[in-house]
Amino acid sequence: MPNEPLPWHKSSYSGARGDCVEVSEGATTHIRDTQNRALAELNLPAHEWSAFLTTLTR
Structure with missing residues (x-):
């Protein structure tokens, strides 16, 4: 899947x-600031x- x-x-x-905060969840979870989408993105293993x-929920 090239660059979908x-x-x-x-x-x-x-x-x-x-x-x-916006997230895209899969094998890697991508996290970004809604107001600054192009600035940076944090990527974590799921x-x-x-x-x-x-x-956070404890």
Whole structure:
């Protein structure tokens, strides 16, 4: 699949004040700031993203 766009969605953990995070989940989870999409992107293995979310919800 050469250079297909990632299926981004707003994270359910994003705030209502515009401080949104978008994620694209798969074998690697991609995370970016909705307001600054072109600046940077964080990429984590799916198991690390899952562990991060588990820690946040404790």
